Every structure is written in C-alpha cells, then in structure tokens.
Amino acid sequence: MTHAQQIHLVRRPQGMPVAADFAQVEASVPELAADEVEVEALLVSVDPYMRPRFNADQALAAVMPGGGIGRIARSRADALPEGTLVKHGGGFQSRFVAPARTVARLDADPALPLSAYMHVLGGTGLTAWGGLLHTGALQEGERVLVSTAGGAVGSVAAQIALIKGCTVAGLTGSDEKAAWLRDIAGIQAINYRTGKLSDAIAAALPEGIDVYFENVGGNQLDAALPLMRLNGRIPVCGMISGYNGDGPGVHNLFNMIYKRLRMEGFVSTDFQSAQAAFQSEMSGWIKAGKMHWQETIVEGFERIPEAMIALLNGENAGKMLVRVAV
Numbered sequence: 001m002t003h004a005q006q007i008h009l010v011r012r013p014q015g016m017p018v019a020a021d022f023a024q025v026e027a028s029v030p031e032l033a034a035d036e037v038e039v040e041a042l043l044v045s046v047d048p049y050m051r052p053r054f055n056a057d058q059a060l061a062a063v064m065p066g067g068g069i070g071r072i073a074r075s076r077a078d079a080l081p082e083g084t085l086v087k088h089g090g091g092f093q094s095r096f097v098a099p100a101r102t103v104a105r106l107d108a109d110p111a112l113p114l115s116a117y118m119h120v121l122g123g124t125g126l127t128a129w130g131g132l133l134h135t136g137a138l139q140e141g142e143r144v145l146v147s148t149a150g151g152a153v154g155s156v157a158a159q160i161a162l163i164k165g166c167t168v169a170g171l172t173g174s175d176e177k178a179a180w181l182r183d184i185a186g187i188q189a190i191n192y193r194t195g196k197l198s199d200a201i202a203a204a205l206p207e208g209i210d211v212y213f214e215n216v217g218g219n220q221l222d223a224a225l226p227l228m229r230l231n232g233r234i235p236v237c238g239m240i241s242g243y244n245g246d247g248p249g250v251h252n253l254f255n256m257i258y259k260r261l262r263m264e265g266f267v268s269t270d271f272q273s274a275q276a277a278f279q280s281e282m283s284g285w286i287k288a289g290k291m292h293w294q295e296t297i298v299e300g301f302e303r304i305p306e307a308m309i310a311l312l313n314g315e316n317a318g319k320m321l322v323r324v325a326v
C-alpha cells in the first residue's frame with residue numbers, strides 16, 4: 001500500500017504559531033473507487049487566511065485543507081488520465097485520493113512556470129483583480145494605496161492599478177521588497193517600518209487616496225483613513241496584522257462619515273463567475289510584460305510549518321509556496 005505524509009495542526013497557537021503546533025503524520029493511501037483519482041502533490045500553497053482558522057475552525061489532528069497543484073498518479077476517471085496536471089484543495093498532504101470532480105484539470109502554458117498558476121494566474125490574481133476592479137470600483141486615473149504591496153495579492157493589486165492609469169503607492173515591510181516594487185514593478189514604495197507612516201503616504205499621494213486596497217488593518221488602516229478622499233472606497237481583502245490576535249487597534253474610523261467612505265469585505269470566490277474575463281485580461285498583461293511577480297518557494301513537504309511561520313513573519317517576497325515534488 002502507498003503511504004502519504006500529512007501536516008496536522010495538533011495544538012491551537014498562542015499568538016505567532018511555533019513548530020510544535022504542527023506535526024507530520026504518515027497515512028496510508030486507499031485503493032481507488034470508480035471515478036476517483038490519486039493526486040501526487042507538486043506545489044502547495046501556504047496562505048495567511050489559514051491562521052485565523054487555527055483558533056477554532058481547523059480541526060486538530062486532521063489534514064489542513066488548502067490549495068495546490070498536483071499530478072494524477074493513478075486514475076479511475078477517464079477524463080483525468082495518469083500524468084494530468086490538476087489544481088486541487090487537498091491541502092497539506094503529499095498524495096491523496098479524491099473524487100475526480102473535486103480536482104480541476106490544469107492546461108498550463110509551457111512558456112510559464114507552473115507556479116504562476118498558484119498566484120498571478122490563480123486565486124491570488126483573481127482576488128487582486130476582483131477586489132480592486134469590482135469591490136473597489138477602481139476608476140482610471142485615481143489615487144490608490146495598497147498594503148502588503150510586496151506580497152502575493154498586494155503586488156498584483158498595485159500593478160493592476162498602475163496598468164489602469166492610477167497613481168499608486170504600496171506599503172511593505174522591508175527595503176528589499178520596497179526596492180523590487182520601485183525598480184521592477186514601477187510602484188512608489190513605502191517601508192512602513194521606517195518613519196511616520198501617515199507622512200510617508202501623504203508625500204506619495206499628496207492629493208489623498210481614492211481607493212485603499214486593505215490587506216493589513218490596524219495602524220496601516222488608521223494611517224490611511226484620514227487621507228481618504230470624498231467618496232473613497234476601501235475594499236477589504238485581509239487584515240493580517242490581527243491574525244495572531246495581538247494586532248494594534250483602529251481609532252480613525254470616524255473619517256468614514258463626512259468623507260462618505262465605503263468599506264466592503266470580499267473573498268476571491270465572489271469573482272468566480274468572472275474567471276474567464278480575469279484569465280483573459282491577466283494573460284494579456286503577462287504577455288505584454290506589464291505584470292511582474294515574485295515567489296518564495298520553500299523546498300520540501302516537511303517544511304510546510306516553517307513556511308507558514310515565515311509567511312506570518314513577512315519573510316516571503318511575493319507568493320509563498322512549498323515544493324513537494326517536481
């Protein structure tokens with residue numbers, strides 16, 4: 001019988017997760033029933049949204065769900081023969097059996113790295129595109145602030161705003177990420193760890209902010225609120241500064257009243273029906289050389305917990321992925 005490795009959450013983290021909150025467990029892979037496939041994991045996504053789930057929703061001593069790209073190792077489904085590449089939600093396991101209808105065939109462009117389908121051409125890109133253009137109702141020529149702009153979603157959102165003819169500034173946590181944003185992506189970058197944040201944002205966007213693409217919350221939201229323009233929008237993608245339960249509070253929400261601000265949360269699946277439009281627009285930008293991306297690939301299934309902790313410490317540049325097999 002084939003065996004697989006799984007990563008389980010075995011203890012609810014107190015604040016920042018530590019390695020002992022996770023365990024690697026060996027499991028046997030069952031025989032296939034009709035219309036089932038066995039997927040061998042190639043790339044596994046490690047995401048910030050997982051952290052709040054550790055507090056209650058994620059069952060202990062069970063496989064942690066999440067997105068990935070895999071290859072069909074065995075099949076009893078005609079549509080997915082052995083060797084087919086698929087996208088799946090199988091999470092932190094090196095191989096697993098699933099009904100064929102729960103995985104999606106991936107027809108990857110050989111000119112692009114497979115990993116691109118885990119971010120710029122995947123859920124990350126869709127999140128940035130939908131959040132900015134639909135929820136944020138971005139208009140050409142507006143003034144846009146993006147937080148976690150050196151990360152996966154943020155870097156795509158900032159570049160879409162630039163492509164749409166906006167004036168863009170991005171907040172990020174290191175000089176290296178700021179340099180990439182400036183030199184490669186062409187975005188005004190602010191290292192939020194240095195200097196007074198509100199002064200730096202006001203200098204980059206002297207006419208104020210029409211759209212603040214929110215990924216952090218806490219003191220970054222607080223700094224942005226007084227600088228918002230009349231009828232400004234704050235599409236809320238994430239609030240990572242609070243995910244470990246120890247983030248700073250927000251005091252400037254009263255600015256929403258007279259500035260007539262609209263703040264609205266969204267999740268990537270809200271834009272699923274617009275997938276074709278997203279794929280077409282994003283592929284065009286990539287082919288035209290207008291979209292740049294970074295990724296941090298940690299090698300080895302056993303390093304998934306390490307990658308998760310590094311992500312929450314801001315050690316990733318662009319999308320954080322774990323390579324399980326090639």
Ligand SMILES: NC(=O)c1ccc[n+]([C@@H]2O[C@H](COP(=O)([O-])OP(=O)(O)OC[C@H]3O[C@@H](n4cnc5c(N)ncnc54)[C@H](OP(=O)(O)O)[C@@H]3O)[C@@H](O)[C@H]2O)c1
Pocket residue numbers: 047048049124127148149150151152153154171172173174177215216236237238239240241242266267268269311312313314315316317318319320
């Ligand atoms: N709504 C949705 O459907 C959806 C989908 C995907 C992601 N998201 C959200 O989008 C945001 C970015 O996710 P991502 O996958 O693209 O990850 P990412 O930005 O690639 O990585 C996370 C980054 O967050 C920053 N960070 C970590 N802790 C922080 C803190 N305490 N304060 C400020 N910044 C902190 C770090 O960058 P710095 O070095 O810049 O601090 C880190 O690199 C997250 O809030 C996530 O929850 C939402």
